[in-house]
Amino acid sequence: MTTVGAVRRRLFGIPSAKAVFSRPGFAPEAWERFAPVATSLMEGYHAALEDPRMPVLAARLEAVEPSLKGFAYEGAGMGLAALDAIAPWKRRLEAFAAGPGARHVYPVYVGVGLAYARLKRTPEAQLAALDPLLGWVTADGYGFHEAFFKRRRYVEQHAVPTRLSRHGRQYFDQGVGRALWFSNGGVVDRVTRLVAGFQPDRHADLWSGVGLASAYGGGVDEAALRALLAHASAYRPQLARGAATAAWGRRTAGNPAAHTDLACRIFCESGSDDAADVVEEAARDLPVISVEPRYEIWRRRTEDRFAT
Template sequence: MTTLGAVRRRLFGIPSAEAVFSRPGFAPEAWERFAPVATSLMEGYHAALEDPGLPALASRLDAVEPSLQGFAYEGAGMGLAALDAVAPWRRRLDAFVAGPGARHVYPVYVGAGLAYARLRRTPESRLAHLDPLLGWVTADGYGFHEAFFKRRRYVERHAVPTRLTEYGRRFFDQGVGRALWFSSGGVVDRVTGLVAGFRPERHADLWSGVGLASAYGGGVDEAALRSVLAQARAFRPQLARGAATAAWGRRIAGNPAAHTDLACRVFCEASAAEAADVVEEAARDLPVISVEPRYEIWRRRIEDGFAARRPAGRPR
C-alpha cells in the first residue's frame, strides 16, 4: 500500500464489518450468514481507496471468490465514487464502468449510491453522469445505506427521504428492502414484520429489494424462500423481478450461483437462466425519449413477462 493509499484508507475506511453487524437492531443471524458478503464488500471498498489504478484494482477484485465478486465490485464502486467527490476531475468511477467494471455495472452503481449517502449527496443529482438506464440504481444503494447505518430513522421511524423525487424514493425503498434482508439475517418472520410496519404503498418496492437481496446474497434454504413467498404472495411480481434482476446481473458478470437459481425457481418459477432471459427481452427496444423513466418501463416489462409465463388460472 502506498503512503497516499494509507492516508485515504485512514480518512475514509470502515474499521470493522463485524462491528457494523453488531449494532442494535441487527439479528444475530445477520453476521453468521452474511459475513462473507460484508467482508467482500469491504475488501472492494478498501482496495479502491488503497490503489484506485484500474489494473491493480481489477486484479484484487477478481481474486475474490466468484460468487462474491459482485459485492467486491460494489465496494469498489463506493470507494471510487468517494474519491471522485474529493477529486471530481479524475472521473475514476466513469473510467471503471467503461473498463474492468463493465460486467459488474449494476453492483458498481449500487456502491456509488452508498458513497453518495455517506457524503450527503443526492444520487439524482449525479444521474446525468451515469448510464442513462442503470444510473437509477444509485438510489437503491443510497436507500440501503440509510436503512443500514441510520436504522432508527429509516427503519424504526419509517422516515421518507425528502431530497429525492417520488420516483427516486421507489428505488430508495428497494434499497431499504435489501437492507432489511441482510440486517435481519434472512429470518423471514423478522423481515415480514419490519416490512409490515411501513405504509402499504411502500411495500411493493420493499419486497422487490427482499427478492433481489435473497436471490443475489442467498443465506437461506428453499423452505425459507417459500415462506417469504407465502407471506408476501401479493407482491410476487416484485419478488420475481428482484430475483430475475439478480440472475441477470450474475449472467453478465459470469458468476452464477446456486442460491440465485434456487430463488428464481421459487419466486419466478423459472431457472436463473430463464429469468435472466426475461430481463434481457424486457430491455429490448426501450424508448430513447420518454416522459416515464426508461428504467420504470423496463421494470414493468419484466413483471409482465413473468405474468405472461404463468398459465391462466394460476395464482400470481
C-alpha cells in the same frame, strides 16, 4: 499499498465489518450468514481507496471468490465515487464503469449510491454523469445505506426521503428492502413484520428489494424462501423481478450461484437463465426519450411478464 493509499485508508476506511453488523436492531443471524458478503464489500471498498489504478484494482477484485465478486465490485464503486468527490477531474468511476467494472456495472452503481449517502449527495443530481438506464440504481444503494446505518429513522420510524422524486423514492425503497434482508439475517418472520410496518403503498418496492437480496446474497434454504413467498404472495411479481434481476446481473458478470437459481425457481418458477432472459428481453427497445425513467419502464416490463 501506496503511501497516499495508506492515508486514504486511515481517513476513510471502515475499521470492522463485524461491528457494523452488531448495531442495535440487527439479528444475530445477520453476521453469521452474511459475514462473507460484508467482508467482500469491504475488500472492494478498501482496495479502491488504497490503489485505484485500474490494473491494480481489477486484479484485487478478480481475486475474490466468484460468487462474492459482485459485492467486491460494489465496494469498489463506493470507494471510487468517494475519491471522485475529492478529485472530480480524475473521473475514476467513469473509467472503471466503462472498463474493468463494465460487466459488474449494476453492483458498481449500487456502491456509488452508498457513497452518495455517506457524502450527503442526492443520487438524482448525479444522473447526467452515469449510464442513462442503470444510473437510477444509485438511488437503490442510497436507500440501502440509509436503512442499514440509520435504522431507527428509516426502518423503525419509516421516514421518507424528502430530496428524491417519486421514482427516486421507489428505488430508495427497493434499497431499503435489501437492507432489511441483510440486517435481519434473512429471518423471514422478522423481515415480513418489518415490511408490514411500512405504509402499504411502499410494500411492492420493499418486496422487490427483498427478492433481489435473497436471490443475489442467499443466506437461507429452500424452506425459508418458500415461507417468504407464502408471506408475500400478493407481491410475487415483485419478488420475481428482484430474483430475475439478480440472475441477470450474475449472468452478465459470469458469476452464477446455486442460491440465485434456487430463488428463481421459487419466485419466478423458472431457472436463473430463463429468468435472466426475461430481464434482458425487457431491456430491448427502451424509448430514448420518455417522461418516465427508462429504468422504471424496464422494471415494469419485467414485472408484467412475471405477473402473467
